[in-house]
Amino acid sequence: MEGFSLQERRPFAGGLPFGDTGPYELLLGRAHYAVDPTAPGNAPITDLALAPRDADGLVRFSGDVQILCPADPRLGNRRLFFDWGNRGNKRCLQYFNDARGSNLPLTAEHAGNGFLMRRGYSIVWGAWQGDLLPGNGRVILDAPVATQDGAPVTGLHRAEFIGQEGVNTFPLGVYTSTYSHPAVDGPARLTRRRYPWSPREDVPAAEWQFGRYEAGMGLEVFGRDSIVAESRQHLHMPAGFLPGWIYELVYTATAPRVLGLGHAAVRDLVSWLRHEASAVNPLRGGIDKA
Structure with missing residues (x-):
């Protein structure tokens, strides 16, 4: 992963505090990935060798990222909770918080009983399914199309x-x-x-x-x-x-898409959020485990 662009920062649940963790905020952004097709860790990705490469030999693509985290990172539990979701839809707040489902969780109703928030988790949704179309707030991964001799496979x-x-x-x-x-x-x-x-x-x-x-x-x-x-x-x-x-x-x-890059995206996104020390990382210095 080579970059992250933060597009929007919004207060969650009207600034409602969740116990000792305090209020949460919702961050909406975009992750930018660069994958080396020759790296051994990427070898299992089907058709990666057929994805278009830039001049430096890397395959680049991007995906939606949304983060629900403590407004004051010092009050979090230093744990990243990654929700794989289903077909780009967010599910963990329904399952863990008994909340009303939403792909744009912003209200107290979307917090449900506040279980994950009271415990201080930073919740991350990162797009990984590259065969989805935009709509209904789904997180979307722009997976590249596999090509051969300059034309789609x-x-x-x-x-x-x-x-x-x-x-x-x-x-x-x-x-x-x-x-x-x-x-x-x-x-x-x-x-x-x-x-x-x-x-x-x-x-x-x-x-x-x-x-x-x-x-x-x-x-x-x-x-x-x-x-x-x-x-x-x-x-x-x-x-x-x-x-x-x-x-x-x-x-x-x-025009098949290189869908296996979705798993590489999750791998690289979670690692980047845990370890990237630059100011562009919204969770920098605040995560020990994922």
Whole structure:
């Protein structure tokens, strides 16, 4: 990790004190990473060798960081509590403090019973999932795309969907908030099965396509129109998906992201917050263990 940019500092829970720890504050920022693809510790990261490098040979990327810490660092317990979160969402205050869930914890309601705060923890959320799309306050990692000969890598990709009543379109990333690897010309096969152990049956190519259903205002003021728009990031079945059935799409995709860098990001962020002595580190000198 080679830098941190603090974007915003806000009081937490209206300055409410949490026992001997006192009030907390929420810091919003961005971590800037530089990873050496030739370092032995980075060798297990899939496709890291295919990530674009700068002139010095390093792979650079960045990610969101949010820190909930004592306003007076001298009153903390010198412990860093890292919350991995789920799909960019913050969860630890729900689980440990019985708090109301929020991706922007600012109010006393978001503090819940104050368990972690009364004990003086510095809570850190660092983006590690590089296949998420911005929205709803999620912490996002900008993972680089794997390339070969100057172009994004292309290859087979597998996606699995569970059919739902009334649904005829899915993002190829399955969820609205998840990155969809774009389809390109090449082999593609859609199958379905009733249970995980059931044999797969092919869905005829005439029954599905890469596209998405759209509906909206029609040419007439009181009418509505619908279309199937071309989309290389959506799967569309005009007749709909059978509810509860497992659909498996294996298709030719492009632009895979080097998602393993998310684990390197957590490693480097936590180490940097513990050991970096410069003034740019908001937790400098205040953390002994993580």
